[in-house]
Amino acid sequence: MVPLNEITTHKDFLGVPGAISISLGLPIVVILLYLLGNPDYVMDGFCIDFCKVSEVCKKHFVEEFHSTFANSTCWKIYLAWFGGLVCLDLVLPGKLLKGVVLRDGTQLNYHINGLPMCGLLASILVARWLQTNGSMPELQFLYNNILNFSIVTIEFSFLLATACYLFSFTPLRRQNGVNTRSRILAVGGNTKNPIFDWFIGRELNPRIGSWDIKLFCELRPGMLLWLLINLSCLHQQYLKEGKIFDSLLLVNFLQMFYILDGVLNEEGLLTMMDIATDGFGFMLAFGDLTLVPFTYSLQARYLVLKPVHLGLFNVVLICILAFTGYYIFHSANTQKSKFRQGLLSSMKSIETASGSKLLVDGWWRRSQHINYLGDWLIAWSWCLPTGFSSALPYYYVIYFGVLLVHRQTRDEDKCRRKYGKYWTMYQKEVPYKIIPYVY
Template sequence: MSQLNPKTTHKEFGGLSGVLLITFGLPTLLIVFHQLINENYQTNLIADFDLDKILTFKRPLLEIVTDGKIWTFYLIWFVSLAILDVTLPGYYKNGVELRDGSKLNYLINGISIVSFLVILLASRFIITDGQLPELRFLYSNVLEFTIISILFSFIFSIFVYIYSFIPLIKPNKFNTKERILAAGGNTGNTIYDWFIGRELNPRIGPLDIKLFCELRPGMLLWLLLNISALHHQWLELGYVTDSMILINMLQAIYVFDGVLNEDGCLTMMDITTDGFGFMLCFGDLSLVPFSYSIQSRYLSLNNVELGLPLSIFILGLGVVGFYIFKASNNEKSNFRQGKLPNLKYIKTERGTNLLVDSWWKVSQHPNYFGDWIYSLTWCLSTGFANPINYYYSIYFGALLLHRQKRDELKCQEKYGKDWEKYEKEVPYKIVPYIY
């Protein structure tokens, strides 16, 4: 057994059978979502259910899979962002301490990335007199880009899995050339480890693959898909509905917050604990952009006017959710940096502190609660005609519950009796006085 990389004994998602179900089930679901909300199928899902339309594609699948133009556009997008990620100016910050005692150094340059893209988009808008053919091409080929991103996720995650077996150039502190593997992705089963992610922090030169995929290609493509839907509506109607403005604004704030505050991701479970395998690769590159943007696509095909009272209510709910999310996250970050010594905490035998005050007294994950409230506003912006638009809030709620359970198991093992004391101080998991 490796001193640096102990063998994984616990398998998540029900083991290999669950992993296979997710591997093929979620990509299929993503394509079904497109088939339920497109120019040929855009009415009430329940009242006008039509299986033939769901199973009918505008082009043969083989033709889509081998479409060189779509592949070229997607690869240019991915590679260009990777180049910008390692070349645009920013500042450096260390991540958490790894098992070998080292800390990875990250270039934090989200502001530069966003500024570059905003300038580029604005320039194209002026040059093309508002026509923006690139956005029109993206909007017209959402299914094609969805399928290509899924295939790319398979290919890229296979590459990263193979890459995890290549020895390091320089020895680590254990005087071996082993890479640091994810605690959950070292079972020895090829398919399971490929899905969960074998290596914890795969890097190609200065490019940290996991953080890059977390915040760049998928998140920014989600933003472009929303803008392309708004642009399509503007070209078709000559104006933009209040619902389309609201969904674009609410989701843009979320995207910009993630990209511009990327240093906050360095302590998230995705970066510190999970390996980078198909699960994260597909989630980042396919699931995020093409499922999170279904509300804006729906609104581009169905002109929903909310009216001022409902718009104000949804916006107000979003402000409340976002405030809880940001305030609680910032408080914990400041506490960890020693900026809030007055807050109550439990000193653990490991020497770390468990915060049990202010936001972190009302529940163990108040940030999850605020995040979920904010997600609900995206769904409410579409009205109530199509339940598919509420997919995100339902999915996100299940995801947050799963994360909370994973975190709880990890903390029980890590802190032992100190965690029992913590749970007595903070009994509610996510929703105060309910759960």
């Protein structure tokens, strides 16, 4: 009989050295991007004033060490934000959907309530705008404390990942009423090495009762905080310039559309890699809670400090690029989702020994991850409004391109081990990995 949780033999990210390097290195990258995104410390292009960078590092990390790394006000606000969203996630009405079939044959229920969540948040923002006559001190405080909040989320991610790792060793009563001493662990997170398993995520679906920690972190505190940071940038530019430039307005519009589309269509995440196969450790916690809000908002923060006027023609071109990417991303994911639900059974596919099917038709005959191409085009549309005077705002499109290629290689490795000869057949049918006729 195959055990429920087999020992992981293959370690992603080069194993323990990679896990340690990423866990220590990425928080430094987040802080560095904050420093370099300030015109007091960086000149145009790649010219950095290292004297000023040294001064600000001394100020924040030596003279104001306690207020930077143990800011009680920011900690209280963030805990209220995180806890408040948890409460709303539990009490707001929604629909119950089942996730993928797990290794023990069960399916978890997920409470989907993105629409009422977005509606309530929008109502609160409008009410506060009217109540404060547009002064919005909350947005001003957020903008002025981006560094402190980013460090709070880094620390919180370490704590959350540690808690999830420790609780993965506790017994769990499954939903079908059968007791077991073992939770369902992630295929890649049961190496028995505590450092690597903490980083990659030992448990597949960490939960408190029926509340799913992984899905919540994926689409609530980080994504919605990203939205608020962008709004704080709009607010700051208006206070500073007396107007809002079209470039910042465009970045806010495109990113808000992306955020709301993700939150409102959260059921689409239930079959994706992050939810279906990856464990929840520091990698996902940090990515969801820190990397998303504090690096994806880099373009908006840059445009507050270095405004760019685009003009109508450039705005239209960038919008065309963005919605072309969105169309590819959304329609491809919808097609695959419907195929998995048996709604597009006439589409050509390769049936594997396990009975699952590999789609080789429609969007999915063009490349193995055609949705990644759409996502990358969207990333370009967020960076182009910043102009070409500095390479810094293009961090995201470069980072995201590397991330997508890495995801593709991880997925390919898993599929090759899972499907064997059927994966070889699939690769002959669909030779391109992301960009048709290129890669």
